[in-house]
Amino acid sequence: MRIVTFNIQHGLAAAQDVVELNRLQRAVRDLDPDVLCLQEVDHRQERSGGADQTAAAAQAMGAVAHRFVPALTGTPGQDWVAATGDEPPDAPGYGIALLSRHPVAAWQVIRLPALVAGEETRAAVAAQVDSPRGPLTVVNTHLSYLRPSNRQQLRLLVDALADLPRPLVLTGDLNLRPRAVRRVAGLRALASARTFPAPAPVKQIDHVLLDGELPGLRRRPATGSVRTPVSDHRALWVEI
Numbered sequence: 001m002r003i004v005t006f007n008i009q010h011g012l013a014a015a016q017d018v019v020e021l022n023r024l025q026r027a028v029r030d031l032d033p034d035v036l037c038l039q040e041v042d043h044r045q046e047r048s049g050g051a052d053q054t055a056a057a058a059q060a061m062g063a064v065a066h067r068f069v070p071a072l073t074g075t076p077g078q079d080w081v082a083a084t085g086d087e088p089p090d091a092p093g094y095g096i097a098l099l100s101r102h103p104v105a106a107w108q109v110i111r112l113p114a115l116v117a118g119e120e121t122r123a124a125v126a127a128q129v130d131s132p133r134g135p136l137t138v139v140n141t142h143l144s145y146l147r148p149s150n151r152q153q154l155r156l157l158v159d160a161l162a163d164l165p166r167p168l169v170l171t172g173d174l175n176l177r178p179r180a181v182r183r184v185a186g187l188r189a190l191a192s193a194r195t196f197p198a199p200a201p202v203k204q205i206d207h208v209l210l211d212g213e214l215p216g217l218r219r220r221p222a223t224g225s226v227r228t229p230v231s232d233h234r235a236l237w238v239e240i
Helices: 021-031 053-061 149-160 178-185
Strands: 002-007 035-043 065-073 093-100 104-112 122-131 134-142 168-173 206-211 223-226 235-239
Touching (some): 002 206, 021 053, 035 122, 035 134, 053 093, 093 122, 093 134, 104 149, 122 149, 149 178, 206 235
Parallel strands (some): 002 035
Antiparallel strands (some): 002 235, 035 093, 065 093, 122 134
């Protein structure tokens, strides 16, 4: 079972100021994920051709369940406001998405506050996946690039996940290096590879973390990062 986390930069083509949906779909097909966690996802935005990028990615990977969660709603650079979850399905938004080839028994959305004036609000989405290994909770998020906001948001998120079933895999662009993530979250890192910037990555800020036990999981599962035709991040994958 392959879990992938990928900040897609709203599908922006690498080294080009253009968004082409087929590039994003090709990247998803090539990654071949069973569970895909995306950040910086556009939904019905003019700059990305009005596409539902989550649905397009779901079609490309053969997902049977998917959920887009806006962190912000409105138009980039114009009327961004914090999303509440009450927006109409076709309202323009920007946020995160979680997609799965396996059925999802339950979904939960967690809203993370902006901790600095003018900072973007953040969100997390949790899915209880009926995986071949049994029930598995997978969580996707994208934290602030500002410090110490990202550390505080990670603490808040870990606390908010306390009552969800284990094993639990927490993924996403945390905008934190591995040492800081270990110190704040105290979870086992399943994936280790540099992810940013995509052409010649010098640091890992995207993560796949485990809380609980996965029967049969190797001590060092296969993992790596992949450059795709889109984004300033590499996709991070792990086989469990």
